[in-house]
Amino acid sequence: MxxxxxxxxxxxxxxxxxxxxxxVMDLCDSTVMRRLRExxxxxxxxxxxxxxxxxxxxxxxxxLLDVRxxxxxxxxxxxxx
Amino acid sequence: MAEIQTRMGDGYTVSxxxxxxxEDLVAGSADAARRGKIPVLEPDxxxxxxxxxxxxxRIWGVERGxxxxxxxxxxxxxxxxxxxxxxxxxxLSREQAFRTFERAFGFDTMEIGHTDYSVKPSKxxxxxxxxxxxxxxxxxxxxxxxxxxxxxxxxxxxxxxxxNPSDLLPKGQIAEARAATEEALEVCYNDLVWMTEKxxxxxxxxxxxxxxASTGDGEFLAxxxxxxWAAKNTHLxxxxxxxxxxVLGFHGQLEYNGRRLAGMWPHQQMEIVQEAGAHVFGPxxxxxxxxxxxxxxxxxITFVKAxxxxxxxxxxxxxxxxxxxxxxFEIPPIDVVTRCSAAMVMIGxxxxx
Numbered sequence: 001m002x003x004x005x006x007x008x009x010x011x012x013x014x015x016x017x018x019x020x021x022x023x024v025m026d027l028c029d030s031t032v033m034r035r036l037r038e039x040x041x042x043x044x045x046x047x048x049x050x051x052x053x054x055x056x057x058x059x060x061x062x063x064l065l066d067v068r069x070x071x072x073x074x075x076x077x078x079x080x081x
Numbered sequence: 082m083a084e085i086q087t088r089m090g091d092g093y094t095v096s097x098x099x100x101x102x103x104e105d106l107v108a109g110s111a112d113a114a115r116r117g118k119i120p121v122l123e124p125d126x127x128x129x130x131x132x133x134x135x136x137x138x139r140i141w142g143v144e145r146g147x148x149x150x151x152x153x154x155x156x157x158x159x160x161x162x163x164x165x166x167x168x169x170x171x172x173l174s175r176e177q178a179f180r181t182f183e184r185a186f187g188f189d190t191m192e193i194g195h196t197d198y199s200v201k202p203s204k205x206x207x208x209x210x211x212x213x214x215x216x217x218x219x220x221x222x223x224x225x226x227x228x229x230x231x232x233x234x235x236x237x238x239x240x241x242x243x244x245n246p247s248d249l250l251p252k253g254q255i256a257e258a259r260a261a262t263e264e265a266l267e268v269c270y271n272d273l274v275w276m277t278e279k280x281x282x283x284x285x286x287x288x289x290x291x292x293x294a295s296t297g298d299g300e301f302l303a304x305x306x307x308x309x310w311a312a313k314n315t316h317l318x319x320x321x322x323x324x325x326x327x328v329l330g331f332h333g334q335l336e337y338n339g340r341r342l343a344g345m346w347p348h349q350q351m352e353i354v355q356e357a358g359a360h361v362f363g364p365x366x367x368x369x370x371x372x373x374x375x376x377x378x379x380x381x382i383t384f385v386k387a388x389x390x391x392x393x394x395x396x397x398x399x400x401x402x403x404x405x406x407x408x409x410f411e412i413p414p415i416d417v418v419t420r421c422s423a424a425m426v427m428i429g430x431x432x433x434x
Contacts, residue, residue, distance in 0.1 A: 002150060002395040002432060003190075003224055003287055003318035006360050009149060009395065009432035028148040043222045045184065054220040061222070070316050071218040071225075071284035 004067050019065050040064065085135050088417045090370035090377050092410030099135065102375050106130050109372070109379035116327075117346040119387040122379060126428045130382075133420055134375050140419040149426045150433035152361065152397050154291040154322050156194030156228050157182060166198070167402065167411050179217045179225075189433070192228040192289055193217060199232035200272045201241075207276065211283045218284055226320065227280040228289035231273055231307075233300035236265040243268075246331050262299035262332045269300065273307035277315060287318035287360070294350075295324035297331035298342040301350075305337045305357045312358025321354045322363030322399060323347070326384060348387035355394050361433070364388050365399045370409045374417045378406030378424060385429035395432035398425055405434075 001012035013024045020040070026032040037044050042064065043057030052060055055075060062069040084096040097105070110122040122130075133141055143149070155166055157178035162168030173181065175193055182188040193213045195203040203210060210227065217225050237245040243265040246258035277288050288311060294301035304321065311319050328350065330343025337353055345353070347364035354362045366381035385398045385405075403409035406421040425431045 003360055006394045008392070012150075012395075012432075025146050028145070045187075054222060055218065057222045068316065070281075070286055073316075074284040 001065070001067070016065065086137075087134050088374045088408050088414055090368045090372050090374065090408050092408035092412075092414055095373060097373065097375075099131075102134050102373075103127070103131055105373045105376040106134075106379040109376035110383045112376075113366070113380040113383035117348060117384060117387060119346075119348060119383065122383055122386070122428070126382075127379070129428055130375065130379060130424060133424060139416055141416075141423045142419060143423045143426050147426055149431060150395070150397070151189045152226070152289070152320060152363075152433055153182075153188065153190070153192060154228060154289060154363070154399070155198060156192040158194065158196055158198065162196055164411070166196075175213050176216050176220070180221060183221050183223050188223060190224045190226060190287075191217075191221075192226040194228040194289075198228070198230055198291070199235055200229045200269070200276050201232065201235045203229050203276060204272060207279050211279055214280060214285050215283050218286075224286035224318070226287040226289045226318075227276075227285050228291050229276065230292040230295065231269055231290055231300050231304050232292070233262075233265055233269050233296040233303065236269055237261065241265070250331070259332050259334070262297075262335075266299040266303040270303040270306050273303060274310050277307060277311045277317065281311075281315035281317050285317060287320060288315075289320045289322065291322045291363075292324040293321050294328050294342075297329035298335045299332050301328050301342050301345075302335045302337055305353060308354065308357040308359050318360040319358065320361040320363060320397070321359045322397075323350060323365040326364075326366045346387075347384045348391065351388040351392055351396065355392065359394060361395045361397050362388070362392065363397045363399050365404050366406070368403045368405075368407060368409050370403075374406060374408065374421070377408075378417075378421050381406040381421070382424060382429040385425060385431060389430040389432070396430075397433040398429065398431050400425055400434045 001007040017024045041052045042060050058069050059072045062072045085102050089095050106127050114121040157175050158166040160171050160178040161173045179191050182191045237243050244261040249258035290304050293304045328345045333343050335342050351362050366384045368377045389396045400422050407413045
């Protein structure tokens, strides 16, 4: 959010927390976020087979946060979407 | 505890009385306020810093809920490069290093950059650089920057074609030095725009103009114009990290949007970088190796707070070797690195580091 929308830290955290349906404190709680990330399939820190990786995860994050991700746009363009 | 163990600006341990630590905190902040014509730190802010330095804890951190975002200059070369980049010489490719930063070190963003980290040497190998950026864009999740230094110095003799102002100025050839700066910055600007466009082509998330204004106001002007171009013509996030706390006036008369660039302090640099269209600004405050870390940190935070107070874009102050209160030593001691980092967020109100 800082990079695409120039949001300051507090605003960025509230935006993401709102989109994910968690509290701002939850965003840096690895116990909460590890489970939530797997549930949303947006990439997890450990190597889990079948979980979204790299560009797959970014495409899902772009939709979830309603944010432009340049390489995801490029993929969509390559696919004629 | 009667004495407080902390560090000097060169990294060596020093024992100070509680009164000495307090005096240095006040004096450091006052020094920044005097130079930048900005407010000193508030009493409660000085209290936080004092209690932090007085704590015997080996490391320090932000309070829960105050976690900030990490961006980085110098790309992944701290893992694979040599001492010249504080590198540890690991036999890793840049892609491996990038993934290590994401997976093992928990970085929020990372860069790809040429080992010879300036725009001029990066140009001939741009296709290689684009491929490395594409590779990590496919395999990682964190935002991918491409980073380089504008480094106007490489455009002057003996490294480049233009007469060197550092040679001309001591001879009193001021007009010639200014003309050389003006000609060189045009070429540097064109290179910055060209490399930026190449990274936009492949879908990078951002571009990092690092160590900006290392050769003074001419380099700063070239970079500001490149930022303006990138903001208007690409989808890249633009981060501008500075080289030093004060912009040197090698030319002395250059302006951007009617404001003289020479002599600008961090809060003034922030205003003009923001005006040019940047997404993130990285102020630098230099460390004085003859002063204590309490003095250096209070001084650095005073400058940074003047940036974060008025900024409309995220501020990521540089907190590494020799800047942001951190001692000037290639393996900065963790007791003061963690204190400088945490205080920069808690008191300096930084959005990231």
